[in-house]
Structure formats: structure tokens, C-alpha cells
Amino acid sequence: MSVNTTRRVMLGAALAGATVLGSWLPAAAQETIKVGILHSLSGTMAISETTLKDVMLMLIEEQNKKGGVLGKKLEAVVVDPASNWPLFAEKARELITKDKVSAVFGCWTSVSRKSVLPVFKELNSILFYPVQYEGEESERNVFYTGAAPNQQAIPAVDYLAKEEKVQRWVLAGTDYVYPRTTNKILEAYLLAKGVAKEDIMINYTPFGHSDWQTIVSDIKKFGTAGKKTAVVSTINGDANVPFYKELGNQGVKATDIPVVAFSVGEEELAGIDTKPLVGHLAAWNYFQSVKTPENEAFIKQWKAYKKNDKAVTNDPMEAHVIGFAMWVKAVEKAKSFDPDKVIDALPGIEAPNLTGGISKMLPNHHITKPVLIGEIKADGQFDVVSKTDLVPGDAWSKHLDGSKDLIGDWVEKKCGNFNVKSGKCGGA
């Protein structure tokens, strides 16, 4: 108890500093429109979220150079929820009530999203959520610009089954909601495709797991059944580095047992020697190595903004790029910053993604995205080996019993969990 309280007090003190920093940001014209940025700048998630804050600042700066939105300059309000889930809700409330932001771009983990949900509902504001997640959700106030499971996990499994002829599957993940739900969906999907139960191994590890010796040798053992084996990894965050190091050390090569990861991007690979990992895969909707004019311009802009020639770009950054462009367009279409009008205007809005297509906001508040499979190269980048057409995001998985009849539709049905069988809103 006392430790916990102190922790909050101390975090609070640290945060006060961060918030002050945030409010220093240039407040140009008198009438500015505020945009909230809710990403952890300290604590465990800072590793992933800090760059997202920078991307948002860059996008807002860029938009202001173009004259702002509806003739008004935008102003970023940065807060630091410090990887502390309850603090996310507090900071969200502060952004909406005190700073009166028109929209918030933020959150990374599903826990943080779930923690701010009630706040956004109660105060009726808009959240753009840029990270791939487990699905099974469609909220009026949230726009999901990251991938739903059918935009990442399912196509990745299809690729392995088709191109690598995989018949035996290890589903390895960190023990929390995203991997558990994703693996549940994948297991149902694989079983439905005729994979035998004993050809699926599911393994969970705690957050920040660092001793992977046993699990990697278990995977090796599982791979000796005479059938092609692959690992589908939903291992999150920092635990990936020791996992990949152990794979390299124990000599698990991609040509024998490929690992396809859903949470490993350019940013995560920056901390490892990638030579032993060449050929392992990742599934995303964006890779830095994609060669399109849009992407090259974005990378150039980002490197210039960060004043670092080695700065990398990744998938959630692209999601913010798309989400921000959609928000701007929706505001222009609604001719208002009023959340209700913008929420109604958003479905149907189209914005170019960085891989050469046009993404569209769907009535279930998810977007259409292409699915890319990339192989890790020796320089820590990905070589795209497969790319699908635009896939519409499913809020509710078609492969789970509880959710296959549900759809999210905020345009006609005005409902996030409409049951097509019973014709009623509310899940059942």
C-alpha cells in the first residue's frame, strides 16, 4: 500500500515536470485548436511510445505550415501518463476537460486503451488508437487505425501455411489480453483449417521475461515431429530482445523454424544484432523498406525532423499519419471541431497510406489496410516478401464463437456490437 502510494506521488512529481514541458510548446495564433497527445514518455512503454509523440508533433507542425485546419492553427498538448494505466485515465480527463482538446491521439497497450475508454465515453471526445490490437471492440469515441487480428495475424498464418508449408504451430505470447485473444482467434482458425490439436503448442510468458532457454529448446523439440514448424509470436516489448538472442544462440534458423512476430518492428530490432535472425518474419501493415514515393517522402521528413539520419519509422507511426490525415479531412468535411460532428463525418473518409494505397475509415471505426509480410534483413530492416490488397478491419473476429455474429456499425445501426442474427444491439 505505502509503496504504491509513494510510487504515485513520485510519478506525479516527475509528471508535473513533463506536463510543464508540454505546455511550453509554441502557442502561435490566439485561436488555436488543441490536439491531445497521450503517450508514455517515461516508464516501461516509453521505448515504444516516445516516437509516436514525436510523429504527432511533426504532423501538427506540418499541418500548421499548410495553414492549419479550417483556418485555425493546431496546438499540440503533450502529457505523460508514465506507463501507468490509471494515470492514462487521469491524463485523458485532464486533456479533455482542462485543455479542451478536439481529439486525442494516444495509447499503446490495450490496458491503457481500456482504462481511458470510460473517460472518452463520458466526456464525449475522440481517441485515435494507432497500434495493432486484439479486436473484439468497437466504440463510438475510438478510431482504430492499427490492425485488427484479421489484418495481421490471420494473413501471416496464411502466408506461412502457403509459402512455407507449415503444418505445426507454436503460438508464443506474453501473458496479457492481446496475445491471449489473438492466440484464441488463431487457434480457432487453425483448427477450422484442419490442423490437429496436437500440432498446436501454446505458450505464455510473463512481461519482461528474459530467460528463454527452456522455451526455445521446447520449440526446437516441438519442431522434431517431422512436420514443418513455425512460431507465431505475440511476445511483447522488451522480452523480444532476449528471445531473439536465445534463438540466435541456440541456432534456430529461419530456414528450419521461422518465427513470425506481430510486435517486432524496426524500432525493436534496433537493439539487437540481426545477423542470426535473417529470414525470420514480421507481419505489419507498413515497413520502412517499402518503396513508394509517399513513404520515401515521409522517411525523409522524419529524418530531418529528428535530425538523425538513422531514425527509423514503423507501423504505428504510419497509423498516426493515416489517422491524423483522416481527422483533418473529417473536420474539413464537418466544417466543425465538434466531436459529435467529426465522429459522424469520419466513416467513409479516405486517406493515402504510405504503402501506395488509399485507406478508408469503415463504419466500425476500423480502417482498410494492406497486410505486408517482411523478412528480417541483416541491416535490421525488413524485406517485403508478400503484400495483400486492402483488407477491411474486423472489429469482431469471424473465428470466435462469441463474436462471429457481431458487427460494429456506427453509421446505420449506431451500435458497436450489433448481432446480425438476432438483429439487436448489445452483443447477445
Added chain:
Amino acid sequence: MRILSSLLRALALATLLALQPGAAAAQGGDDAFARFGADSFSDTNRAIEILITSAHPQAAPIIEALAEGRLLAGGGPVVIRTTDGRFIDARTGAALASAPPGLAPVRLNNSVRRGIQAALGGLGLLDPDTARRILAAEAVFKSRDAALLPVLEGALAKETDARAKAALRQAQAAILVAKADAPPFDRIAAIDVLRERGDQDALATLRSLPAESSASLKEAQARAVSDIEGKLALWRAGQNLWYGLSLGSVLLLAAIGLAITFGVMGVINMAHGEMVMIGAYTTFIVQEVIRTSAPGLFDYSLLIAVPLAFIVAGLVGIAIERGVIRFLYGRPLETLLATWGISLILQQAVRTAFGPTNREVGAPNFMSGAFEIGQLAITWNRLWIIVFAILVFAALLAILKLTPIGLQMRAVTQNRRMASAMGIRTGRVDALTFGLGSGVAGLAGVALSQIDNVSPNLGQSYIIDSFMVVVFGGVGNLWGTLVAAMTLGVANKLLEPYAGAVLGKIALLVFIILFIQKRPRGLFALKGRAVEA
């Protein structure tokens, strides 16, 4: 009549080509070279096949270049970039003055890599170098490419080296087992060869026996599989034990510094993990400096980092002790809060200075890879960490038992006032003790940089484990820390295969809670006056 003449012509052409293998190769090769330029993985795979089957004279260098990303194509001629940066026409092997414009390295994916592996296996079987022949045989063992059987048998007949012979025989067995039209007797013999090999790869090969095989064959296979599985189960028990010792050594390294600051001095030091982190970042800086100014020294980077990490973390520790902790002796709650605050400050300071992302600390050559004892794969980095942990433990024990400062440390912790009366400057000893504990934590950071993330959060993940080890082992007892670390490591790793990583850890924590109920002072409780002090 016409049919006959064209048939004759074809026959003549075939004879001609047979007499001039070069001509045939060039023709087959043409197709291959066009395919390299097509930028499609299936075309690249087909090109490799064509090169091999047409026995193109340049096949070996081309495929090697392809494997290493040095084969350039893009519509026009296919070019090899040699390792020293020159360019060669892939088809003829003639040197080029410069690379034609518009060429890009031929891309690889896993199926192409497997194709390359198999091809290099086929090409290397007759290599004069024994080591390469063994590698090639291993590659064939994995690819089980039945087309290579004649080459393999030819190589086997010529082979003189015993190890290469064994490898070739195993590769031959792997092909025969799966080859439905091979004589049954040969296939049963092949199963025996695989059984002798007895590792996981052999098991995988045996299990891939086609389902339509004869009953006797299946019986032999089942026997071989259960035989290998029995042996492997034993090896796995040994492996779990090894993993346990390895985890134990990591726990020992993380906890041993705490055994000094918490165990000997009684300071609840929540910033202990950050000392480990500082050690890891010191290693990172050392490597950065070496990379930019003296790349030749890279293999010694960890050796150089060891004393530096000790000094840096030790100095930070002394500063913390002099600046904060000395005002808080005898007030454990305030110490806990203050050191927790310090830990947050240090984390954020490092995050600001180095950025929130992971930093790459490379592994020197002697710490990369693994070697095998029987079926037990031992990774070098884990082995060296165990050795390092034992060395640190021995050194610390020696300092405490054999040096004057160690004597003073023990005197001060056992009876401060008496020690002070005997002329020991207790304040200085306190600072040095805390510095020693912190410095040792810095040493742990050097080792942990090899297996974990070097990020500002590094320390947090070890602080709980460290306290667990010290409390379990008995506060104030170094040997207790050693036994506790090894016990917890081995118990954790023996539980993990059955209970999974999450439940295993919970089970262990429950066990410790129960144990502490029974023996509040841990495994090795200190007796005598020190307990009351």
C-alpha cells in the same frame, strides 16, 4: 521421312551436346540468368536448380554470391560482386571494369535460402576441404534431396576421413528413409544409422517416414523413435539442470551486490537495479568508443568494461550513500522511499541521456554461438556468465574475509559503537561498503548486457528477484545468497517445462512465502549478537 530426319537431327545434336558439356551448360545457364533478373522468388529457385542440373562451371561461385547477397541482377547481365569489391560477369567468370548500372542484389526469402543450402550441399560434397564436406553432408541431411543420392554415394565411396564418412552416411540414410522406391533392406539399415545419430534432427527425419511404408519398416522406425526419445529425455533432464544453473548464476550476479548493501549493511536499497543498469550502460559506452576508435579491440570490450563498470557504479553508490542514505540509517521506511525515488531519478536520467530505446551491446566472438556435449547444447554466453558469477562471488568473499577493509566492514556491521571505539572511521567504512555493493551490481550489469535489453528499465526486472534471493538465503550471509540463487534458478527451470513460465514463477513465490513463514531468517540465519544489532 521428315519425322525421321528431324529425329536424326535431334539425336545428332544430343550427341554433340554430350560431347561438349560447356555448350549445354551455357544454354541451360542462359535461362537461369534471365530468371535471376526476374525478381521473383520462385524464378530464383528455379534458376538455382537449372545451374545445378546443367552443371554450369560457374555454379558454385554464383550460388555462394547469391547466399551472401553479392549477386546482382536486373534485366541485363548477371554480375557477381566479389568480397573485395570487384565485379565479375557471372556467366563467364570474366572480370568487369565496373558494374553495369541499374543492378540490384537478387533478393532472398526462406525458400530460396533452403534452395541455396541444398545446392551448396550438393556442390560441397566433393570439396577437397574435409570441414566443408561435413557441412555439405549436414546440408544434404536437412534438405533430403533425393536427386543428390548418386553424388552422395560417389562421395561416400571416395571418403577417407572417419567423421566426414559418418556425416555422409547419415545424409544418405536421411534420403533413403524417405525414398519409397529404395530397397527395404537399405531403408532399415538407414533407420539404424539415424538411430545411432540420435539427436532431434534424426528424430524429425525418422518421423517424416511416408505413411504408406511397409509394416516392418514402420516397426523399425517406431523402435528407433522410442529409443531416441528415451535418450533425449535423459539429456533434457540434464539440460534443464544446466538452464537452472545458468539462471541461478544470473540471479546470483544480480543479488550478490544486494547481499552486501541489504544483507550486510541492512539498507533496503531499491536503487540496486539501477546500479546494474549503470553497469550495462557503461558496457555500452565502452563498446561505442571501441567501435569508433579501435575496432580491433572489440573482443576485449567486456574485459575493459568490467573494471570501469565497477568503478562507475561504485562511485554512484558512494555518492548515494554520502548524499542520502547516511542521514537515514535506522529508518528503514524512509530509506526505502528515498532509494525508490533515486531509482526513478536514475532511470529517467538515463532515458533522457541515451533515449528510451534499447541500446545494442554486441557479443564478442568468444561469447557467441553454442557448442554441444552429446545432445546438450551449451551456449557460450551462458557458460561465461556462470564462470563470471563464480569469480565475482569468490572475489567478494575474499575481500570480506581476507582484507583489512573487509574486517572493518564486518566489525562495523556487527557492532558499530565498539568498532568506532576501536578507531575505525565508521562513516568511511559505510561509504566503502555501499560502494562495493553497488560496484558489484555494476559488474552484474556487464554480464546482463549480454542476455537482456540494455534499456532504462533493465534494473527493474531484477530488483524483486534480487530481494527474493537475499531474503531466501538469509540476510547477511554470502554463502546463503549463493545457495539460494542456485536453488531458485534450478527449481524455476525444473518447474518451467511442466508448469509454464508464468505458473512456475508463481509456484516459486508461493514456496518462498511459505518458507519465510517457517524460517523468517532464511536458509542460513546468522546467529549471535549480529542478529540483535
